[in-house]
Amino acid sequence: AQSVTQLGSHVSVSEGALVLLRCNYSSSVPPYLFWYVQYPNQGLQLLLKYTTGATLVKGINGFEAEFKKSETSFHLTKPSAHMSDAAEYFCAVSLSNSGYSTLTFGKGTMLLVSP
């Protein structure tokens, strides 16, 4: 069975600082990896995904993540935080690329951005 661990339930950064949200996974087969963002009172929005190919994946809003198989990690980064990035971020893993594969989520990391 697959699992996801997100280190840090809360991460605080200053506006303009680097954002680093950590995600480690366990999977017995090559995983498909996702980052979702949830703004207050909204649904889960897909930020980016890794399926195959290039291990550095670029997503929306300037975020990117790198799949490192040797470290079983898929950390999310953004060079310069903006106030509008304050939200909860969820890492998720799926074992299948089929239409109805299920997602296993991490517990989420709340990103706080201060002026």
Add this chain to the structure above:
Amino acid sequence: EPEVTQTPSHQVTQMGQEVILRCVPISNHLYFYWYRQILGQKVEFLVSFYNNEISEKSEIFDDQFSVERPDGSNFTLKIRSTKLEDSAMYFCASSDTGFYGYTFGSGTRLTVV
């Protein structure tokens, strides 16, 4: 951009009552899902639905839960006799035949009192 629509956004119900949570998936999507998030906990998979039948369900999805696609647009989750521990945010999602990541709805916050 196409959206998954969930109604209501918030529902309060008494323990033991039946509730139906409604979702309108994206029109050309074929796979439908329910997930839930108990406050402070992980988002958890409940059930997936394809071709008018359940394709996969989790241990959480017991006999108290059922799903239905009563017409060509709606996708519903029914909880037959709610318990306090059913209080959670319930997310509906849909996807098309390629796995590009689900599109989630905004969720229904269910409070059982």
